[in-house]
Amino acid sequence: MHYLDTLNPQQRAAVEQTEGPLLVLAGAGSGKTRVLTCRVAHLIEQGVPPWKILAITFTNKAAREMVDRVDTLAGEAGHDAWVSTFHSCCARILRRDIEKLGYKREFAIYDEDDRMSAIKAVCKAMELNDKEYPPKVVRAVISDAKNRMLTPSEWLEDEGDNFRNRKLSEAYQRYENMLRGNNALDFDDLLIKTLVLMSEHPPVLEYYQDKFDYVLVDEYQDTNAAQYQFVRLMAGKKRNLCVVGDDDQSIYGWRGADIRNILEFERDFPDCKIIKLEQNYRSTGNILDAANQVIAHNAGRKEKALWTQSDSGEKVGLYHAMDERDEAAFAALMSKKLISQGCRPGEIAVLYRTNAQSRVLEEAFVRAGVPHRVYGGQRFYDRKEVKDLIAYMRALVNPDDDISVRRIINEPKRGIGESTIDALAAHAEVNGISLMAAALDAGEAGLSSRAEKLVSGFAALMMELTEALYTQTISEFAATLIEKTGYVKALEQSKTEENEARIENIHELEGAVSEFEKLNPEGTLSDFLENVALITDVDNLNQTSGAVTLMTLHSAKGLEFDAVFLAGMEEGVFPLSRAMFDDDALEEERRLAYVGITRAKKRLFLSHARTRMLYNSRSANQLSRFVDEIPRRLIQDGSVRMDARVPRPMGRASADGYSAPRPSAPNYSYARAQAAPAKQPSQPDALNIPGLRRGADYAQEVPQRALKLFKPGDSVVHAVFGRGRVERVEGEDSAQKVIVRFDNGSLKRFSASIAPLRRID
DNA sequence: CTCCTTTGTCTTTTT
């Protein structure tokens, strides 16, 4: 069957309407990705040369998927289409022409950490009081200005000219200067500099406008001002622009995404066609119903009504946990149960609002012995040892990158301290040269003879590595780098478990370089670094890998799973406390809830904790209003146990105020947040309904948390890792850490009080 | 001058 015949009429219309501006409003799970891929395939089939197509997606993963799927529909030709994220697309354009803006081709791409280092350096240079001007605030100002595409002076004008703003504007200007001096761009710059390039060099703009006959944009609701401009420029001439999005899934307002871009598309392109995709192919009726009910509480939406032909399916499970550990145990053990019933681990996801929630969840999965993977949070490339080696690479490719040079000049420790670096930096400043150049010129920097010797040693190392870089393949070079810097050797000096893990990470980095080389035989180190900067953790998600996925709600956008757990359904957690009294922020939280619910295909579990460790103290939060907004009829309260041997009580009377059916008028739930706390369950006995296991029961399936202490030489057994012997202990009492050598030779470090570890005689 | 310990701060989401 031809792929066009597999589409419903709306989808098919969206594919075949190739000419002119087109807005596709695609509800969650309505086959948006299929439409996009078929559209590309269709264009190719119509005789459009693939290289005349530009398709922009939100993540690299989505881009890859699209290429793969176009492949199967239209064959190899699909590879010649430009399918990428905004950021990689801009990086590609800039690699070609950035010299026109006075940068060098090997420009570095700064991540959030590098950006922060640069900002701190700026604050230091300006002698800003970090109480009055915390680097974080400066960063927020710069981000905000860049998101709105304002220059430092424009920002000042916009914000009002006063002493403080003048300082902030100056900091922004200095930051810009510093990045330029370092031949570096931050994420926002990738977009902004591309726009500058286009506006200052019309032939470049013309080249791309002529090059691309068709432009497609996915997740259009999450574009910000710069991205919007970029899209308009690219499609400006041919006007064959197709944007696909869902205003209900706009969740990046905080990053400058402007929901108006989608709401006002019609105004920008008055002749545009609009097609709505409203049939959902993903979720069961109950799940979809719940999602629709929640999102209906938002005002100012594009009217659409998602429907499905699927059965209503199971009700939405709601679990009342005692605390966050119990909640985590529930998610882990229920996942285990689902897996034992035949669900593939890769088809299960636990989603949460903040990364901070991931730790407890992960611990529970480890304890339950359920294979899992945590995405987001700290990326592999954010680990210190990996960042250090990457910094070496960056400094070698782009010696103007002072931030990277500063990072590695004394890493591993080679006796070059703060004062020596400051002297070098001063020398560099005076002579208008980079820090690396100053180090190569150590004799002239007025250092003590000891310091000069050390710096010269570093300079010699960098020379040697530069030579290697130009004579070896990149994988050979990676090995040379690790060898010559003595990085691993330094870690081997003290054989702690932490250092061993670091060494492993370094080898993994080596592996990543080789892998990259295999996939891109022509790739340079600079290409590798670009890849590192723009790839995210989630891009590596592999649903067939046999592990449960743990990630934030934001990361889950665009993904789908058979079973989804939404953890932390509590006021103050989700919605976040700072969003609770701000209507716009609250609507964005609600859209996030909608995104979370609609990730689920068959089963959806919501959970909340009666008390939770939050920030510094234990707090009792009310059930999230988003749960209240789901009609009672769709919720199976406390029914989430899937153990068929025990009869499950239906329609349980609400004994605890948590599960009480409440009217779900929006005004009511808003008022509730300010009212007195709901009744707390005063008598735990009231919950002792036969057959219904609640909170504490789940916690009990987890090894006891009584205070256990160990001493070196103890024979122990661990629930996951098996038998071993205590090699060392650190800390006392509840803070005791045990280092265990397992029979298979591996060495692990645990918290004695919480690890599923016990002594055997 | 470095490195280790202590103290204090701050917790949203990410290309």
Next chain:
DNA sequence: GACAAAGGAG
């Protein structure tokens, strides 16, 4: 509870 800055010892 994690991490940075600051302070003290070698």
